[in-house]
Amino acid sequence: MKIASWNVNSLNVRLPQVLEWLQSAQPDLLGLQETKLPDEKFPRAEIEAAGYQVIFSGQKTYNGVAVLSRLQPEADDSVNDLPGLVDDQRRVLGATYGGVRFLNLYVPNGQQVGSDKYAYKLGWLGKLREYLKHQLGQYDKLVAVGDFNIAPEDRDVHDPELWRGAVLCSDAERSAFRELLELGLVDTFRLFDQNEAAFSWWDYRQAAFRRNMGLRIDHILANDTMAAACTSSAVDKEPRRWERPSDHAPAVAEFKL
């Protein structure tokens, strides 16, 4: 089972790239973030024509998540909110595919340390932790993917001193991420040897991609059973080189079930 996560920064703009990547990468499950589309404008027909099932939870202009899948989701256990968090922001989509619980997450960016949005991010991560704890008790096989908007360690940052303490890298955010792992999740990327300076997001400004000035903020987390079945985990930088790219590249992991 090949599982991927990609922040597309507008599916309206990025649909051709997504369809191209589906054809070349052939994932079984793909979580998209920042679709930025209300549900009535979601390009369901185009995705189904490419051979994928799709579920989505969107809103106008901001946020929005979708899951593309080879398999039909199992009935009756899909979710599109964190329990205990009343929120119009569409950032969560969970469903079960072939016995694998799949959670697709768009963690708030946080904007700036100390801002209202930063407080919202930390609160959101607290609710996520509670929910993941519950879900890990409910499912034998669980994978949580998404744009976590957190670079977990200095080696996930092109210039750790420049980013020291800044949003995406602050101690509180990194602690919140570690607390997710301590529930019994593994950052699958770190199960394997990786090149140094391996990132998943590069700012559009300053020719950051060409200079590899990036962060690794998109993650594929797996519970023990799925981590034991994981045979690879990496970032596919290729779509970041294409015309009119997202600022994120897909994270991709394979599982031998």
Place this chain on the structure above:
DNA sequence: ATGGTCGTTGGACGA
């Protein structure tokens, strides 16, 4: 040099 680019939107704001 305290900006720089995108996307959405039709002036800023979010990332």
